[in-house]
Structure formats: C-alpha cells, structure tokens
Amino acid sequence: MAASQGDGPAVGIDLGTTYSCVAVWRGDRGEVIANDQGNRLMPSCVAFTDTERLVGEAAVNQAALNPSNTVFEVKRLIGRRFSDKSVQEDIKLWPFKVAKDRDDRPMVLVEHEGKEKQFAPEEISSMVLAKLKETAEVYLGKSVKNAVITVPVYFNNSQRQATIDAGTIAGLNVLRIINEPTAAAIACGLEKMPVSNKGKTVLVFDLGGGTFDVSLLNIDPGVNMDKGVFEVRSITGDTHLGGADFDNEMVEYTLQEFLRKHKKMDIRNNKKALRRLRTACERAKRLLTSTGRTTIEVDSLHEGIDFSTTITRSRFEDLNRDLFSKIMKIVEKCLKDANMDKNSVNDVVLVGGSTRIPKVQNMLREFFDGKELCRTINPDEAVAYGAAIQASILSGETHDGRLVDMLLRDVTPLSLGIETEEDYIMSVVIPRNTTIPTKKTKNFTTIYDNQLVVNFPVYEGESEWTKDNNLLGKFKLSGILPAPKRVPSIDVTFDIDLNGFLNVSAKDMNTGRTNNIVIPYDMGRLRKEEIKRMVQGAKRVAP
Numbered sequence: 001m002a003a004s005q006g007d008g009p010a011v012g013i014d015l016g017t018t019y020s021c022v023a024v025w026r027g028d029r030g031e032v033i034a035n036d037q038g039n040r041l042m043p044s045c046v047a048f049t050d051t052e053r054l055v056g057e058a059a060v061n062q063a064a065l066n067p068s069n070t071v072f073e074v075k076r077l078i079g080r081r082f083s084d085k086s087v088q089e090d091i092k093l094w095p096f097k098v099a100k101d102r103d104d105r106p107m108v109l110v111e112h113e114g115k116e117k118q119f120a121p122e123e124i125s126s127m128v129l130a131k132l133k134e135t136a137e138v139y140l141g142k143s144v145k146n147a148v149i150t151v152p153v154y155f156n157n158s159q160r161q162a163t164i165d166a167g168t169i170a171g172l173n174v175l176r177i178i179n180e181p182t183a184a185a186i187a188c189g190l191e192k193m194p195v196s197n198k199g200k201t202v203l204v205f206d207l208g209g210g211t212f213d214v215s216l217l218n219i220d221p222g223v224n225m226d227k228g229v230f231e232v233r234s235i236t237g238d239t240h241l242g243g244a245d246f247d248n249e250m251v252e253y254t255l256q257e258f259l260r261k262h263k264k265m266d267i268r269n270n271k272k273a274l275r276r277l278r279t280a281c282e283r284a285k286r287l288l289t290s291t292g293r294t295t296i297e298v299d300s301l302h303e304g305i306d307f308s309t310t311i312t313r314s315r316f317e318d319l320n321r322d323l324f325s326k327i328m329k330i331v332e333k334c335l336k337d338a339n340m341d342k343n344s345v346n347d348v349v350l351v352g353g354s355t356r357i358p359k360v361q362n363m364l365r366e367f368f369d370g371k372e373l374c375r376t377i378n379p380d381e382a383v384a385y386g387a388a389i390q391a392s393i394l395s396g397e398t399h400d401g402r403l404v405d406m407l408l409r410d411v412t413p414l415s416l417g418i419e420t421e422e423d424y425i426m427s428v429v430i431p432r433n434t435t436i437p438t439k440k441t442k443n444f445t446t447i448y449d450n451q452l453v454v455n456f457p458v459y460e461g462e463s464e465w466t467k468d469n470n471l472l473g474k475f476k477l478s479g480i481l482p483a484p485k486r487v488p489s490i491d492v493t494f495d496i497d498l499n500g501f502l503n504v505s506a507k508d509m510n511t512g513r514t515n516n517i518v519i520p521y522d523m524g525r526l527r528k529e530e531i532k533r534m535v536q537g538a539k540r541v542a543p
Contacts, residue, residue: 008137008140008142008143008144008145008146009024009026009136009140009142009144009146009395009397010024010144010146010147010148010175010388010391010392010394010395010397011023011024011033011132011133011136011144011146011147011148011387011388011391012024012025012147012148012150012183012384012385012386012387012388012389012390012391013129013132013147013148013149013150013384013387014150014180014183014381014383014384014387015044015075015125015128015129015149015150015151015163015166016044016075016208016209016210016383017044017073017075017076017208017209017210017211017242017244018043018044018072018073018208018209018210018242018243018244018353019041019042019043019044019209019353019380020041020042020043020044020128020129020132021040021041021042021132021380021381021383021384022132022133022135022136022384023381023384023385023387023388024136024139024140024388024391024392025388025389025391025392025397030187030385030388030389031388032378032381032384032385033135033136033139034135034139035056035057035131035135036135036138037056037057039057040380040381041380041381042055042056042057042128042131042132042135043056043057043059043060043072044072044073044074044075044125044128045059045060045063045070045071045072045128046059046070046071046072046074046124046127046128047059047062047063047066047069047070047071048069048070048071048110048111048112048117049062049066049069049112050111050112050113050114051113053112053127055127055128055130055131056128056131063275063279064272064275064276064279065272067095067096067271067272067274067275068095068096068097068110068111068271069096069110069111069112070095070096070275071096071108071110071119071124072094073090073094073209073210073244074108074121074124074125075121075125075210075211076090076210076239076240077090077098077106077108077121078121078122078125078159078162078163078166079121079155079156079158079159079160079161079162079163080106080121080158080159081104081105081106082098082099082100082101082104082105082106083100083104086240087106093248093251095271095274095275096108096109096110097109097110099118105120106121107119107120108120108121108124120530120534121162121166122162122165122166122169122534123166123169123534123537123538125162125163125166126166126167126168126169126170126534126538127170127538129147129149129166129167129169129170129172130170130171130538133147133170133171133172144172145171145172145173146172146173146175146391146394146395147167147172147173147174147175147391148174148175148176148177148178148183148387148388148390148391148394149163149164149167149172149174149177149387150177150178150179150180150183150383150384150386150387151163151177151178151179151180152179152180152211152212152213152237152239153179153180153181153182153213153215153235153236153237153413154211154213154235154236154237154238154239154413154414155239155413156413156414156460156470157460157470157472157501157502158470158472159239160177160501161501163177164177165531168531168535169531169534169535169538170538171535171538175391175394175395176390176394176498178386178387178390178408178410179213179215179232179235179410179413180206180208180211180213180351180383181204181205181206181213181214181215181235181237181351181383182204182215182217182230182232182235182386182408182410183382183383183384183385183386183387183390184204184206184349184351184382184383184386185202185204185215185217185219185230185232185349185386186230186386186389186390186408187377187382187383187385187386187389188202188204188347188349188351188374188376188377188382188386199218199219199220199229200218200219200346200347201216201217201218201219201233201340201344201345201346201347202216202217202218202219202345202346202347202348202349202374203215203216203217203331203334203335203345203347203348203349204216204217204349204351205331205348205349205350205351205355205364206237206351206352206355206383207241207242207243207327207351207352207354207355207360208242208243208351208352208353208354209242209243209244209352209353209354210239210240210241210242210243210244210245211237211238211239211240211241211242212237212238212241212242212327212330213235213236213237214235214236214237214330214331214334215232215234215235215334216232216233216234216235216334216335216337216338216340216345217230217231217232217233218230218231218233229409230408230409231409231435232409232410232411232433232435233338233340233411233433234334234335234337234338234340234411234433235334235411235413235433236330236333236334236337236413237330237413238326238330241323241326241327242352242354243282243285243352243353243354245320245323246285246316246320246323246354246357247278247281247282247285249319249320249323250281250284250285250296250311250316250319251274251277251278251281253311253315253319254277254280254281254296254307254309255267255268255277257307257309258301258302258307262302262305265302265303265305267301267302270302273298273301273302276298276301277296277298277301277307280296280297280298281296284296284311285316285357286356288311288312288313288316288357289356289357289358291313292312292313292314293310293311293312293313294310294311295308295309295310295311296308296309296310296311313358313359317359320359324359324360324363327360327363328363328367331364331367337432337433338433342367342368342369343369345368345371347374348364348368348371348373348374349373349374349382350364350373350374350375350379351379351382351383352379352380352383353379353380355379356379361373390408409435409436410435410436410498411432411433411434411435411436412430412432412433412434412436412438412496413432413433414432414460414461414462414470415428415430415431415432415460415461415462416428416429416430416458416459416460416472416494416496416502417429417430417458417459417460418442418444418456418457418458418459418492419457419459419466420444421447421454421455422447424465424466424467425464425465425466426459426461426463426464426465426466426469427442427444429441429442429492429494430494430496432462436496436497436498437495437496437497437498438494438495438496439493439494439495439496440493440494441491441492441493441494442491442492442494443489443490443491443492444456444490444491444492444506445485445486445487445488445489445490446480446483446485446486446487446488446490447485447486448485449483449484449485450482450483450484451480451485451488452478452479452480452482453476453477453478453480454476454477454480454490454506455474455475455476456474456475456476456477456492456504456506456517457471457473457474458471458472458473458474458475458502458504458517459471459472460472472502473504473517474517475504475506475515475516475517476515477490477506477507477508477513477514477515478513478515479508479511479513480508480510480511480513481508481510481511488508488509488510489508489509489510490506490507490508490509491506491507491509492504492505492506493505493506493507501518502518503516503517503518504516504517505517
C-alpha cells in the first residue's frame, strides 16, 4: 500500500524466527535502531503472565519460570495449517500449547490474566512488530506508520499475506513484502557496488534462526553508474532450517546423555527443565564458534540433579551432519536453477547469525574453491538495513543519489498453475524464478462434450501432481456455450504484483464471459472482521 504524507519515516523490519530488527534510512546512511535495553536485535518472543504481557528480552528472561506461557519461533506457524507435517513436528518440541481452530489454522493457547486465551500466530507476530514500531518511534521522536517487512524466499502466498496481516494488527502500513536475501543483497550491494560499468554476480547465503535462503543476483551499476539494478536470477531455500534446528539436535543429545547417566529419568515432560536445557545448548553452540570444546551445565535440572556434559565442535558438527549436507545441496540447486557455474560467482555474502558457525563457513570456502567470504556488513543486521533502504525509496523520502534510481527485480519463489481436471496434473502458467511483476496467459479448454462450467483450482509448488502442491484457491467459469469437448477456448491469466501476490482470471474467448480470484483473500488468511478485532485488541493493550 502506498505511503501517505505525514506518516513519519518509513522503516525496514526483519521479522525473524528467533530475533527481529528494525532500521531506518536517514539522510545518506542507514541506522539499525537499538531498543530500550541497548540491543539492536530483539528476541522474537512474547510471554503472558497473570498481570502483563512481555515482549523481547523481558519475555526471554522469565521463560525458564513460565515456559508454557512463553511463545517463541511463531514464524514457523504463521500462514501454515495445523495439520502441516512441520507444524506437528514443532509442537512436540515447544513447551507452549498449539491447537487447531475450525479452519485447521494453528492457535497458540496461554494462561493470561487468570484465563486461558488463544492467539493466532499473526497476533503474536504483531506484538513483536508493535514493539519494534515503538522502539523506532522512541528513537526517531516521531510516529511510524509505514514499513517494509522481509520474509524468507520460500514463504508461500498464505505466509506472505499472514505477515502483512500481522503488520496491520500492529498498526503498520506494509509498503511491501520483500525477500530476506534480496534485502541483504541491497544492503551489501550498496556497500560493494561495482566500480566499473561491468556488473557482478552475488550469491547471498542467509542462514538464520529458523529459515535458510539462497539467492543469486546480478548487481549492475547501470550506464554511466547512474542507476543500480538488482536483478534476482534464482532463489531457493528451506523455511524450516536454521539455528533452532541445530539447537534441537543438541537438546536431543543432552537428553540422551542425562538418560544414560540417570537411568529411567526421562525429563521430556518437564517443561521448565527443557527450557533451561535449550538455553544452555544455545549458549554452548555460540561458544563453539570460537572454541573447540565447551561444557553444557544446568544446576538442579531435574529432581535436584545437576547436569553437566562436555561437547566438542567436532561432536556438534557430527550431530548436525545431515543438516549441513542439506544446506550445501540447496546452494548447488540455486546455481543449477540459474544455469550458472560456481566460478561465475564474484561474491558470497553471509547473512544470518548461523553463518558464524565455522563448519558453515568452511563448507562454503571449500565449495567455492577457497573464495574469501564477504562480511562487510553485520550478518544479523543486513536484512533490516536493506529493508530500510527499500522503505525509504518506496516512501519517497530519500534524496540520496545512490538510492533514488535503484531498481529491484525480484522473482517468484514457486511455480504457479492450474490443475487439469482430467488427470490432476499441475499445468504451470508461471514457472518459479520468473521476474516479477509479471503477467502470463495460457489457453485451456473443456474435457467433456457440452460442458457448461469449468473449474480452475490454483496451485503453487514444484510437483507434477497437484496433491503434493499447495492449493491457493478455486474459482469457476460458467456460461460456456455447448460444444464438443476441446472446442471452447478459455484464456487463463496469472498477474503477479511486486509483493508476489496473485490475481488469476479466466475468459471464454467465444462469449467474452470472465471470472477471477484474488489470491490474498484465500482460505487460511484471517478474515477482515478478525483482523479488525485484533487491531482493536492491540490498541487496548498498547502502552
């Protein structure tokens, strides 16, 4: 949605799985904004007590004493179905409750103010966004309305819309949703713009707390160096791979160690013990980036028993061997999708806190034949920094010559198409990695004699069979004139805007009859009345 005058500065927000960050572009430079604790990163964590709601550091600090009412990693729920396999796997690891509503959407259940309450993932995310909005307003001394929010490249349509809904609930006008590695590439590209008219190819390797994205971009300084063009060539990734998964492997390892030392004492049902153990494992993971060996210690972990075990960097790497292998396969796939050789990559840019893991850096150096990795910008802050640049451009606030003419060409992360009724096969209209915005038309016909109505189920995904892809929505075209099968001519048009949102229309070329579906209002998204209720609720608890 376009910005309006008087809305104050536009900000860029990296809404992360484990940590979030807000930045603003002022004058000729970007600023990552520190919160009231002096931290530039804020935990994406919300806690509920009998008397108050806590967000960020305050929520984390009481998590061990209140695990069932402390919500984290909600980005792994947003825009998903309760029945999704990944959701079911995560629920087993979280100390807080997640139930499903009548539409198979996940709802977080907590005890708050003496009552059990349920919140949609969008509401929890909106609380994090509202805190970041408040942080920016305190720093800038002005109200903040407009924001660019980033998402993983492989977020599907429902997840992107759910993120916009979270922004709306938080009182933000979301100018645009952009992909996290694209935002990071903008930030890094501004620092490393080619010094000649010759462009360069950059691979952005973004491994965060819960998601993993790889993007391959061309950065072209333009004719006479007057315009920076950022063109995404290919994107790939995994919305369920990141630092939290390394933590999970360590937690499982320490649970087995405790069980080995203290027979028949499985602590999986002790939520407070698990929370303290997870915190200790995450701390150990961070220490192993700079040392070869460390100790995981938790006093009085379970039934008064102290727990202590030593873990080496090599053991950590062995525990996560399968995850590391998966990471490099995704890198290879990104290059293959762009039909590009690894030797054509000029820079490898690291983004996300998990890129500090030595094994990750070593794998990349080895894969790229010893190439030095680019770390010119803080990997934790690059995404928010790039989003702030885009926010400044979209709001028309910037007068920096480097930004005014900057052109961003992103791509669609998943193939989009129609299910053919006769064989349930996905007929692709827009292949993935197509530059957006885009508009493409494909011709369809009937499969029965005298067929008067044609159904159009719209899917996204890479499988040949629609049952393995994600249904975005359905619509039908009626009033077709009776004719033998395969005679009617029906044009189906897919139109994707800059946010990656999809409008699908069908037109009977004989009668001129049309119908369409706007995917943002697809099943799984919050209803308008629900968003309105949540907005009012957020205003009531605002400081």
